[in-house]
Amino acid sequence: MEGRNDTPDEELVEKIIAGDKAAFGRLVEPHLPRLLGLARRMLSSADEAEDALQNALASVWMARAKLDPRKPVAAYLTTVTLNKCRDRLRRQKVVRLLSLRALGPDVAVAADEPGPDVEIADRQLLAQVTNAIDRLPLRLREALVLVAIEGRSHGEVAKLLGVTEKSVETRVYRARQRLRNKIDFL
Structure with a gap:
């Protein structure tokens, strides 16, 4: 390295x-x-x-x-x-x-090629998702961000947060479930 x-x-x-x-x-x-x-x-x-x-x-x-x-x-x-x-x-x-x-x-939205209607829909969806993530309990949000967005493994996140891998897996699952429940089409 x-x-x-x-x-x-x-x-x-x-x-x-x-x-x-x-x-x-x-x-x-x-x-x-x-x-x-x-x-x-x-x-x-x-x-x-x-x-x-x-x-x-x-x-x-x-x-x-x-x-x-x-x-x-x-x-x-x-x-x-x-x-x-x-x-x-x-x-x-x-x-x-x-x-x-x-x-x-x-909410930052890139507007290179999409039309206004697509841009508005994307902006609304992004705002919905961002808002839903912001409202997750901190433990669920941390696990979701580190695993789903940062791309870290469950083992790595478990070490960072001081919990078991199963706990990280459960937190990510629960975070995704809550997001699905709040946003109809995810």
Whole structure:
């Protein structure tokens, strides 16, 4: 996996623990697109996702002394990012509960070739699906996003969430069932 000119992750982690910011950048850079995608899917907002990822990376940097050079960093970064997304979701729930502001999903629709009627139908379906996913209980949403959207295996998700593979399988199944019940044609 590592080329001759690449610095192994173990060496980078040791440099990071010593306070090397450039090493931190080299370590996390390959993971950024995946982590940002995960955060976007969890939070349904590009801005919120960027903020959550930035907070996650800041947390990792601040707690760099706890990093273990022998352990892979991808799972750790994913866990920290998920935790920051959970924090934001909790805050959003409180804000909605207190009715301080209305939060709606950012729905991006590409409009290259489809006609207006197809575009409207697609936009409505996407909004329905996004809204239905946003309303899933957090445990179901996490499992669904990690397995169905991120493409991770049940075993990998089980390790990330600290549950059994069967539990992940059940959560994904229940999430899909709830989505089917809420959206007629899925």
